[in-house]
Amino acid sequence: METVQSIKMRGTTICCVRKDNQVAIAGDGQVTLGDTVIKHGAKKVRSIRDGSILTGFAGSTADAMNLFEKFEAKLDEHTGSLTRAAVALAKDWRTDRYLRKLEAMMIVADHERTLIISGNGDVLEPDEGVAAIGSGGAYAKSAAIALVRHSTLTAEESAHEAMKIAADTCIYTNNSFTIESLEF
Numbered sequence: 631m632e633t634v635q636s637i638k639m640r641g642t643t644i645c646c647v648r649k650d651n652q653v654a655i656a657g658d659g660q661v662t663l664g665d666t667v668i669k670h671g672a673k674k675v676r677s678i679r680d681g682s683i684l685t686g687f688a689g690s691t692a693d694a695m696n697l698f699e700k701f702e703a704k705l706d707e708h709t710g711s712l713t714r715a716a717v718a719l720a721k722d723w724r725t726d727r728y729l730r731k732l733e734a735m736m737i738v739a740d741h742e743r744t745l746i747i748s749g750n751g752d753v754l755e756p757d758e759g760v761a762a763i764g765s766g767g768a769y770a771k772s773a774a775i776a777l778v779r780h781s782t783l784t785a786e787e788s789a790h791e792a793m794k795i796a797a798d799t800c801i802y803t804n805n806s807f808t809i810e811s812l813e814f
Contacts, residue, residue: 643766643803644686647789648759654786655686659806677810688764689734712740724751735763741814766800786811
């Protein structure tokens with residue numbers, strides 16, 4: 631019998647689409663523990679700073695909550711600069727002994743940039759305004775790129791459709807979505 635500590639937790643897909651004058655982040659609600667779904671409607675996407683910044687996380691829920699708090703603190707330190715806050719968080723995440731153990735990734739976006747932040751010290755700005763992380767991230771990213779290139783859907787509609795495709799493909803992604811968007 632496996633203990634809770636040895637069961638690998640999976641189950642998140644986060645997709646961000648930037649198109650025209652809109653950016654949207656969508657996330658599914660499934661949380662699994664081993665091969666069991668323990669929650670269907672988790673909210674893994676948030677709007678912060680009075681709606682001026684969107685965030686989404688993949689990974690351990692407790693770790694992600696910790697990272698949300700740290701990211702908001704970095705935004706305070708860097709007068710709201712998304713890029714500077716993301717770089718500072720990635721640096722701390724990589725070098726701090728406690729933070730280094732966190733198992734999560736984040737996508738953050740504002741009116742100018744979309745960034746993926748990882749515990750390896752990465753701060754990546756994706757091509758084509760599309761970013762995706764988590765177990766179904768590759769499926770959602772591929773679908774979103776195709777929709778951005780070949781449809782007239784808005785960023786929010788593209789993110790939603792990409793998540794539906796990921797949910798149809800990835801067993802760790804469900805169709806209970808949270809979507810936040812920002813127009814500029």
